[in-house]
Amino acid sequence: MLSGIVIISVVAIALGSVANTFSPRAIPWVTEWDNKIETTAREDGIQVVDLEGMRKVVEAGTHVLLDARPQVDYEVAHIPGSLSLPSTELNTTFPQVQLLLTAEQPIMVYCSGRSCTESLRLAHFLIEQGYSNVYLFPGGLQQWREAGLPLEVGH
Numbered sequence: 001m002l003s004g005i006v007i008i009s010v011v012a013i014a015l016g017s018v019a020n021t022f023s024p025r026a027i028p029w030v031t032e033w034d035n036k037i038e039t040t041a042r043e044d045g046i047q048v049v050d051l052e053g054m055r056k057v058v059e060a061g062t063h064v065l066l067d068a069r070p071q072v073d074y075e076v077a078h079i080p081g082s083l084s085l086p087s088t089e090l091n092t093t094f095p096q097v098q099l100l101l102t103a104e105q106p107i108m109v110y111c112s113g114r115s116c117t118e119s120l121r122l123a124h125f126l127i128e129q130g131y132s133n134v135y136l137f138p139g140g141l142q143q144w145r146e147a148g149l150p151l152e153v154g155h
Contacts, residue, residue, distance in 0.1 A: 037120050038138040046123050047135045049108065051147055054079075054137045058149075063106040063135065066097070066126075068118035077151040079110065079144055084155075087111075087118040090125055101131065108135045113142030 041048050049057065057063045058080060065082040067074050071093075074084040085097050101107065107126060111118035119136055126134050145151065 035114070035138075037114060037117060037136075041120055041123065041136045041138065044124070046120075046127070049135050049137050051137075051139050051143055054108070054110075054139070054144070055147075055149060057106075057108055057135075063108040064101060066107060066109045066122060067141075068109055068111040068122040069116075069141070073112070075154055077141065077145070077153055079141065080150055080152045082110075082152070085109075085122060087121040087125070090122075094125075094129075098129075103130050104133055106133045106135060107131055108137055110137040110140045110144075113140040114138055116140060 038048050058065070061081065065079060066085045067078045067082040068085060068087040069078075070086050070088065071084050074082070074086075078084070083097055083100070085093055109119045109122045109126070111122075119138070119140065123134050123136050141151075
């Protein structure tokens, strides 16, 4: 009985591996999770900005900066000039922020860091709402902080 289960399991794994190898929608065996958000954003046509680009955007004040993290995290620390727009609370918070946005203006979104999905979720939402000039800073608050750049606290 046990040997039958082992044989079936081995055959199933082997067939699944072969199918995955030849499938056009194969699941990668190994992926770089640190770059997953950035790669997905680029594949989806979202413009990605590195740390130096983000620093220039903040200094120039050319973009509306949206922090996609929960409000409580935003209040602890955020990139200067950012507004809080938690990706998990869009139904309640977006109508307030929407009043400050125009369809063409540049909008920069970020979240905690390279592995958080909140900024990508927010970028997709904004594009669905008709905003055509959305940028994503995948390094997020973590990269900003590690570079020793200034932070704001509170609302």
